Amino acid sequence: MSRIHEALKRAEQERASTHGCVGEPNVVEPVPNATVTAEDWTAASTAIPTAVGRPFATVAASFASELGLDTLMSHCAPVQWNPDPATMLFFNGNDGVRGAEEFRTLRSRLYHAREKVTLKKVLVTSALPKEGKSFMALNLAQVMAQQHGRRVLLIDADLRRPRLHQMLGTVPNPGLAEYLTGQDDEVTIMQRGPLENLFFVPGGRKIENPAELVANGRLKVLLQRVEPLFDWIIIDSPPAVSMSDAGILAKSCDGVLIVVRSNKTPFDVARKARQEFAAQTLLGVVLNGARDQAAYVR
Ligand SMILES: Nc1ncnc2c1ncn2[C@@H]1O[C@H](COP(=O)(O)OP(=O)(O)OP(=O)(O)O)[C@@H](O)[C@H]1O
Numbered sequence: 001m002s003r004i005h006e007a008l009k010r011a012e013q014e015r016a017s018t019h020g021c022v023g024e025p026n027v028v029e030p031v032p033n034a035t036v037t038a039e040d041w042t043a044a045s046t047a048i049p050t051a052v053g054r055p056f057a058t059v060a061a062s063f064a065s066e067l068g069l070d071t072l073m074s075h076c077a078p079v080q081w082n083p084d085p086a087t088m089l090f091f092n093g094n095d096g097v098r099g100a101e102e103f104r105t106l107r108s109r110l111y112h113a114r115e116k117v118t119l120k121k122v123l124v125t126s127a128l129p130k131e132g133k134s135f136m137a138l139n140l141a142q143v144m145a146q147q148h149g150r151r152v153l154l155i156d157a158d159l160r161r162p163r164l165h166q167m168l169g170t171v172p173n174p175g176l177a178e179y180l181t182g183q184d185d186e187v188t189i190m191q192r193g194p195l196e197n198l199f200f201v202p203g204g205r206k207i208e209n210p211a212e213l214v215a216n217g218r219l220k221v222l223l224q225r226v227e228p229l230f231d232w233i234i235i236d237s238p239p240a241v242s243m244s245d246a247g248i249l250a251k252s253c254d255g256v257l258i259v260v261r262s263n264k265t266p267f268d269v270a271r272k273a274r275q276e277f278a279a280q281t282l283l284g285v286v287l288n289g290a291r292d293q294a295a296y297v298r
């Protein structure tokens, strides 16, 4: 049993003995909206944090001093990644690969947005399956980590169909599912690959109740614990339309990037996805799979 799990049990027992019920919500003030221009396929949103039960807040406080960079580096041993170069564009240090310039542009738009709003935790989502969320999250994290001294954490929060570990060519667990169920702590689930500044939390084992797990308050604790150690946290998610997970995840993030697949995503469906995040900072919409010619049409 992990230290976190033990502390969770202790906290739950203490709370049960004094209150006899589950935790109360911990409401935090929303971040103000930021505006978006049409040109900037990038814009801004509002993060209304999710309710956090007391047991997890207690755990976060009790371990707060333990997770420093030294702990992260010493406990998170480098592992072998064998990615598909067609999916992980920059892995071989190839900056001239097709699409690289677009990712660098996206990176600078996000830095630009960061001047206006608090921005570190970015949720990547889309309306439907197979629109390129994981592709986008993976390569965005990688292009962010290419910058000298920028430490990046990529989290696979698609607990229904976790795929990032396959794209990276690594093991799927332990991962987020193990953390959310209280089985493992944050350094145990984190992988450090061969790219110096890129860390990865895979989805973990298959679970039955993904929406309940991402809503149980522990994701917020995880993000609070690891946030000081990273410059960017990029979170991959399931499709937003018809599943609640992405909406729940967005509440723990600073902003949302919506991926739209060129010639595939119906306009109404894209608009519905946008509406799902009406209360969040919309950082922008990424048109994925656009032909070069189409990319220049305004
Ligand atoms: N711009 C792109 N160029 C090349 N391949 C791409 C691009 N976008 C996506 N793909 C490929 O398309 C497939 C689907 O993409 P991806 O898995 O990222 O979609 P997804 O939205 O995350 O799907 P799901 O909803 O199932 O998680 C993957 O094989 C991915 O590598």
Ligand SMILES: [Mg+2]
Residues within 6 Å of the ligand: 133, 134, 135, 158, 163, 236, 237
């Ligand atoms: Mg995916």
